[in-house]
């Protein structure tokens with residue numbers, strides 16, 4: 109049996125060649141491309157301005173695998189967590205987070221994750237596979253529909269902070285961003301997209317060389333190698349000095365400020381000595397720091413910091429003239445908060 113090629117693996121030129129070979133008019137090419145990437149359609153049948161014959165021609169030659177929403181849970185604070193079913197039966201999760209003036213999609217880049225950070229529920233699942241760029245795109249398109257349905261507006265922001273390490277699936281992440289920012293696709297501004305990573309130095313340099321226009325956030329969580337290595341095992345392979353070097357290069361090439369994500373764990377990384385280490389790390393390049401409230405994960409062995417400790421930590425950094433935001437967690441009651449995605 110001949111396996112049909114996924115229609116969404118074709119470029120605009122690929123569709124053009126196919127139509128030319130099959131004697132179809134050239135204006136059909138843009139129509140199909142629009143259905144795929146602008147209208148995020150989910151089957152050939154939906155392509156209503158194409159004749160039945162053309163739809164059937166496409167169906168004979170191409171497959172059109174899409175992901176679907178398996179379950180949808182709504183939090184008391186309006187956050188919606190979706191479990192997405194992939195074509196091969198695996199599941200990943202994505203979250204819609206409404207906040208004042210914004211609706212943000214948090215999406216997954218891998219099924220599971222190989223990096224096994226100790227505080228993270230996804231890390232306990234192990235790694236299954238990288239997502240294809242169309243699977244990443246589908247999550248965004250489906251959460252976009254939820255945003256319009258439940259909150260009456262399209263997505264304002266996208267964060268690649270769900271399941272998986274985006275930079276270990278760099279090419280698919282990059283290709284999905286391209287479709288989202290393409291005026292012939294969703295047409296979203298790259299300024300509204302953030303890719304978050306624990307830091308893979310060669311990929312950070314690659315992002316710079318590729319002139320990435322989206323934002324980059326580093327999940328730092330500890331600014332000393334001995335401490336960071338305890339919670340993020342890959343830090344042993346890529347110590348902070350390598351990350352600093354890569355981030356300096358990234359800043360030099362792109363001119364962009366780096367977001368530093370820092371989850372506060374009680375009595376582990378929330379003391380003033382830790383804040384001081386963080387301040388020293390942040391002097392290497394322009395940054396914005398997001399301090400994040402920890403959401404407890406079963407058997408992880410960490411507790412969230414006390415509110416007053418978080419405030420003291422924040423004040424210390426602000427006294428060092430650093431830009432700091434304190435991020436409260438959203439969707440905790442449905443395990444949709446940062447680090448909690450594990451298919452529950």
Ligand code: SF4
Pocket residue numbers: 221222223224225228229230231232270271272273306
């Ligand atoms: S924190 Fe991110 S990189 Fe670490 S295990 Fe979880 S999903 Fe993977």
